[in-house]
Amino acid sequence: MTVLRKIVPYPLLSLLILALWLALNNSIGPGQMLLGAVVAVLVTRLTAQFWTDRPKLVRPLLAIRLFLVVIIDILVANWKVAYRVVGPLDRLRADFVDIPLDIRDPFVATILGGIVSLTPGTVSVDIDRDRWTLKVHGLDIDDRDEMVRRIKARYEAPLREILSC
Amino acid sequence: MLSFAIAAATVMFGIAIALNLYRLARGPSRADRILALDTLAINSIALVMLRGIATESAVYFDAALVIAMMGFVGTAALCKFILSGDVIE
Amino acid sequence: MVEFGISLLVLLGAAFALLGSVGLARLPDIFTRLHGPTKATTLGVGALVTASMLHSLSSGGGLSLRELGITLFLFITAPVSAHMIAKAAAKSDK
Numbered sequence: 001m002t003v004l005r006k007i008v009p010y011p012l013l014s015l016l017i018l019a020l021w022l023a024l025n026n027s028i029g030p031g032q033m034l035l036g037a038v039v040a041v042l043v044t045r046l047t048a049q050f051w052t053d054r055p056k057l058v059r060p061l062l063a064i065r066l067f068l069v070v071i072i073d074i075l076v077a078n079w080k081v082a083y084r085v086v087g088p089l090d091r092l093r094a095d096f097v098d099i100p101l102d103i104r105d106p107f108v109a110t111i112l113g114g115i116v117s118l119t120p121g122t123v124s125v126d127i128d129r130d131r132w133t134l135k136v137h138g139l140d141i142d143d144r145d146e147m148v149r150r151i152k153a154r155y156e157a158p159l160r161e162i163l164s165c
Numbered sequence: 166m167l168s169f170a171i172a173a174a175t176v177m178f179g180i181a182i183a184l185n186l187y188r189l190a191r192g193p194s195r196a197d198r199i200l201a202l203d204t205l206a207i208n209s210i211a212l213v214m215l216r217g218i219a220t221e222s223a224v225y226f227d228a229a230l231v232i233a234m235m236g237f238v239g240t241a242a243l244c245k246f247i248l249s250g251d252v253i254e
Numbered sequence: 255m256v257e258f259g260i261s262l263l264v265l266l267g268a269a270f271a272l273l274g275s276v277g278l279a280r281l282p283d284i285f286t287r288l289h290g291p292t293k294a295t296t297l298g299v300g301a302l303v304t305a306s307m308l309h310s311l312s313s314g315g316g317l318s319l320r321e322l323g324i325t326l327f328l329f330i331t332a333p334v335s336a337h338m339i340a341k342a343a344a345k346s347d348k
Contacts, residue, residue, distance in 0.1 A: 023319040078297045085277040094286045117333035123288045125340040137285045170261035174268035181275035196343035204291040211299045237331040244338035
């Protein structure tokens with residue numbers, strides 16, 4: 001186990017790169033497998049400096065659940081945004097909202113920012129790493145507190161559980 | 166039916182690209198223009214993929230991937246330029 | 255039947271991409287304009303890529319997963335570029 005750990009220091013990342021390599025080459029022949037494995041291990045080792053304090057994935061099943069929730073929300077987001085875009089513009093209540101974060105990890109905060117950007121009516125504008133707030137721009141805000149609560153409960157809480165931070 | 170859908174989709178992407186060009190020319194801020202260029206890149210990816218479906222050829226895929234990467238790198242470089250006044254510090 | 259599904263996906267993708275671009279041209283300021291392209295256009299291309307995969311599957315080309323690479327790439331980069339553009343816009347406002 002420890003020997004394997006030495007050869008493949010970042011197993012999940014390596015697996016992802018291997019999967020992407022096979023998908024891009026569109027083949028699962030033994031040759032491509034070998035080449036992809038070599039690339040996957042080499043790339044993770046060469047970029048190891050960038051991955052110093054990465055959080056640990058502790059709840060993989062919850063991660064899949066969050067992934068599905070985000071996919072569904074993206075589909076819903078598009079109907080909502082489409083509806084707002086063609087509708088009357090003077091009824092839009094667009095504004096900035098500061099979301100206080102419980103996350104204290106820049107990497108996880110970035111993931112949250114990405115999720116927020118892809119889901120209903122919100123785009124993340126700035127992550128304040130001194131006060132730990134996420135500045136979000138909403139396209140049409142009904143209720144600020146409700147929106148903050150929703151983002152915290154729906155995305156932030158599961159993210160913190162998944163990556164234990 | 167598929168060829169009709171592809172023709173209709175091509176027209177729609179054409180209109181979308183025209184709208185992007187309008188925003189690119191109109192501005193008013195530099196960020197607007199970057200956003201217009203970024204969207205233009207994504208719409209061109211879609212057009213290239215559409216050609217790929219129409220001709221049943223796989224070669225268009227690589228072109229789409231190159232546009233996707235160049236579009237992102239270009240956006241990142243332009244934003245970096247506005248943020249720090251320099252692309253490479 | 256499959257052809258109908260592919261046609262529907264192609265049209266849906268085009269419609270979303272068009273809506274995103276309409277938003278880009280029509281909405282009043284830079285921050286609201288960000289919403290259209292980051293969501294609608296990305297999903298539009300996603301739908302088109304799915305159509306392309308289905309098409310190569312149904313026309314005997316076998317399952318082609320390489321298109322998923324583009325979708326993955328776009329879904330990762332779209333929020334990042336939106337974030338960078340928003341930061342640039344916030345800076346040039348001042």
